[in-house]
Amino acid sequence: MTVAGFPRNPDPSAEWTGAKRPYDLIKEATVALVAVTLLTVLLAALFSSPDDKPVTVSSWAAAAPKDFLTTALSELDGTSGIASYGPPYTKVPGAGQNIIGHLSIERLLGVQIPINPAEAFVLGPLSIPAQTSLPLRAALRDYRRAGAARQQVWTTAFGKALARAQFQNGRLVRPFGPGSYGPVPILIENLFAMARSGALDGALISTSRFYQTNFTKALLFLSDGGYLKERAAQQHLLGSQWGMMNETGNYPGQAWLWLYTFWYQVPPFATSTNADAQIWAIMAILSVALVCVPFIPGVRSLPRHLRIYRLIWRDYYRMAERAPPAVAPVVPQQE
Amino acid sequence: MSAPEKASTWTGRVRRAAVDAFPPERLLPETQPVYVASWVYVFGVLSLAAFAVIIASGCVLALAGPAWWHGSSIGHFVNSLHLWSTELFFFFMVVHLWAKFFMAAWRGRRALTWMTGAVVFLISIGAAFTGYLSQQNLDSQWIAGQAKDGLNASGIGSFFNVLNYGQMLMWHIVLLPLAVAVLVGLHILLVRRVGVCPPLPAREETP
Numbered sequence: 001m002t003v004a005g006f007p008r009n010p011d012p013s014a015e016w017t018g019a020k021r022p023y024d025l026i027k028e029a030t031v032a033l034v035a036v037t038l039l040t041v042l043l044a045a046l047f048s049s050p051d052d053k054p055v056t057v058s059s060w061a062a063a064a065p066k067d068f069l070t071t072a073l074s075e076l077d078g079t080s081g082i083a084s085y086g087p088p089y090t091k092v093p094g095a096g097q098n099i100i101g102h103l104s105i106e107r108l109l110g111v112q113i114p115i116n117p118a119e120a121f122v123l124g125p126l127s128i129p130a131q132t133s134l135p136l137r138a139a140l141r142d143y144r145r146a147g148a149a150r151q152q153v154w155t156t157a158f159g160k161a162l163a164r165a166q167f168q169n170g171r172l173v174r175p176f177g178p179g180s181y182g183p184v185p186i187l188i189e190n191l192f193a194m195a196r197s198g199a200l201d202g203a204l205i206s207t208s209r210f211y212q213t214n215f216t217k218a219l220l221f222l223s224d225g226g227y228l229k230e231r232a233a234q235q236h237l238l239g240s241q242w243g244m245m246n247e248t249g250n251y252p253g254q255a256w257l258w259l260y261t262f263w264y265q266v267p268p269f270a271t272s273t274n275a276d277a278q279i280w281a282i283m284a285i286l287s288v289a290l291v292c293v294p295f296i297p298g299v300r301s302l303p304r305h306l307r308i309y310r311l312i313w314r315d316y317y318r319m320a321e322r323a324p325p326a327v328a329p330v331v332p333q334q335e
Numbered sequence: 336m337s338a339p340e341k342a343s344t345w346t347g348r349v350r351r352a353a354v355d356a357f358p359p360e361r362l363l364p365e366t367q368p369v370y371v372a373s374w375v376y377v378f379g380v381l382s383l384a385a386f387a388v389i390i391a392s393g394c395v396l397a398l399a400g401p402a403w404w405h406g407s408s409i410g411h412f413v414n415s416l417h418l419w420s421t422e423l424f425f426f427f428m429v430v431h432l433w434a435k436f437f438m439a440a441w442r443g444r445r446a447l448t449w450m451t452g453a454v455v456f457l458i459s460i461g462a463a464f465t466g467y468l469s470q471q472n473l474d475s476q477w478i479a480g481q482a483k484d485g486l487n488a489s490g491i492g493s494f495f496n497v498l499n500y501g502q503m504l505m506w507h508i509v510l511l512p513l514a515v516a517v518l519v520g521l522h523i524l525l526v527r528r529v530g531v532c533p534p535l536p537a538r539e540e541t542p
Contacts, residue, residue, distance in 0.1 A: 005369060006369065008536060008537035009536045009537065010533035010534060011533075012442040012444075012445070012532055012533050013442075013443040015530070016530060016533060018368060018369060019368075019369040020366040020367060020368055020369055021366065021367055021368075021369050021371070022366060023364060023365060023366050023367040023371070024365065025363055025364060025365075026363070028377075028380055029380055029384070032377070032380045032381050032383070032384040033387055033388075035381075035384070036381060036384035036385050036420070036423060037384075037388055039423065040385075040388050040416050040419045040423060041416065043415075043419035043422075043423075044412060044415035044416045044418070044419050045412075045415075047415070047419070048411065048412075048415050049411065049414050049417075049418040049419075050472075050474065051404075051405060051414075051470070051472050052472050052473040052474065053472065053473065054471065054472050054473050054475070054476050055476060087487070087493070088487055088492055088493040097488040099488075105488070105490035106487055106488055106490060109490050109493045112493035112494070113493065113496060213501025213502075213504070214496075214498075214499045214500065214502075215498055215499070215500050216496060216498040216499055219476060219479055219480060220498065222476065223480040223483075228477065228480065231473060231477075232473075232477045235474075235477075237474075237477050239481065243481055247467075247474055248472075248473055251418075252422055254460075254463060254464065254467065255422075255425070256425045256429065256460055257460070257464075274488075276484045276487070276488035276489075277488035277489065279485065280485050280488055280489040281489075287457055290456075290457070291450050291453040291454055291457070292450070293436070293441065293449060293453070294441035294445075294446040294450070295446070300439065300441070302436075303436060303437050303438065303439040304439065304535060308437040309438050309439070309534065309535050312373045312375055312434065312437065312438060313370055313373065313438075313535075315370075315372055315373075316369065316370040316372070316537075317534065317537050319369075320534075320537040
């Protein structure tokens with residue numbers, strides 16, 4: 001092959017007129033497919049894939065009864081994470097993360113997936129067994145008829161008693177004792193029984209339709225508790241452990257999310273109450289920038305300065321630089 | 336004798352435009368410019384091959400439904416194929432993307448080729464993410480609970496509910512793979528249309 005086929009300044013806008021080499025596109029694609037398939041089979045056979053069983057409300061109530069009951073009570077009295085979350089689940093004045101200043105897309109869009117924690121996680125599910133239990137039906141009626149102030153007196157008193165309660169093997173061994181709890185103990189004890197039996201798992205996804213695919217309520221309830229977080233911490237899945245890009249077990253996970261997860265590890269985002277909104281805004285800008293690299297001055301010139309292309313095309317340059325300058329046509333370069 | 340092109344019909348116009356844009360020798364070439372000689376060029380076709388394995392293993396998983404692989408050793412192996420082909424797909428695609436950046440491969444009316452490739456990368460992240468949400472295990476639960484905060488804060492969570500398994504599964508197996516496949520097809524056609532970007536000038540001092 002002569003050096004004449006290696007112009008020093010090929011015009012990227014023009015049809016290539018220099019030297020060519022044989023190429024078999026179909027053969028290359030076939031070989032690539034076979035090679036990747038074999039490599040995938042090898043990796044799958046060697047390393048398999050993780051499949052840790054999901055947490056159920058039933059397993060949560062059995063493994064961490066106090067956490068379950070405390071969470072249930074917080075849903076009932078409106079002090080849970082979801083109760084104070086704000087949009088898109090609950091209407092809470094001022095709630096919702098700000099991107100900058102007081103600009104919050106969450107607040108602008110408002111409540112799109114309405115959740116009433118007390119009804120969704122406690123009172124609604126209890127209405128099922130209440131159909132066959134007169135004491136529970138009466139307790140539900142009494143609680144719903146009571147005013148907010150009265151309800152708060154009951155739940156506050158019960159919360160203090162719950163903090164002192166003791167459990168062994170998932171069972172209450174130290175009772176709540178007398179107090180101004182109103183109907184709350186009956187409600188919570190029945191909910192606990194529902195949870196342990198698995199009935200609450202079903203009730204949380206139940207709607208008026210037969211087929212169900214929406215686990216919003218069940219996942220929000222689990223997320224409000226501490227047990228799921230405890231299980232996640234054991235699997236190094238917490239936000240402070242590079243969270244979502246990890247996977248249970250020793251697997252690579254979503255390594256491509258490293259940049260997104262990175263922001264959560266560094267100040268000011270690591271401690272910011274608006275971290276999610278700010279990081280999503282940053283990633284949105286960076287994503288648009290990635291797509292628009294060809295048009296961003298400075299960034300589009302980086303490859304020329306980094307000169308890694310000299311390594312990629314080293315054979316070409318070796319040949320092109322042997323040619324006297326007069327041989328190769330000089331054409332204007334476009335960036 | 337073949338009939339002359341009838342440019343008056345929509346079909347005829349589309350055929351003529353397609354043949355003009357992609358004559359067979361351009362669509363399925365048997366030669367390449369001599370500079371297409373680095374191993375780094377292989378990562379584009381390796382990405383495509385990995386994508387094909389992802390789709391094939393996903394189709395096998397779809398045969399018996401989304402819960403099959405939890406109770407079947409064969410299903411679990413197919414799920415492992417799906418996982419590892421995804422890992423390979425991203426590895427190949429990232430190397431391909433960096434290589435094209437270092438080559439400034441958007442030169443010479445190739446900006447759209449770069450842009451479609453970058454969008455494919457971003458949509459693929461969404462496709463993989465919804466896959467993790469569709470696993471129906473501890474990982475899915477935790478990722479959904481964590482991801483909701485970011486998506487809600489950006490406003491996307493109001494319409495793209497990561498806690499809604501049915502919605503995530505449909506995005507994972509229909510909408511996002513379809514978007515990736517269409518854009519990959521467009522990306523390949525653009526490469527065939529304008530060719531592989533030639534090297535930067537051999538000598539920096541040359542204008």
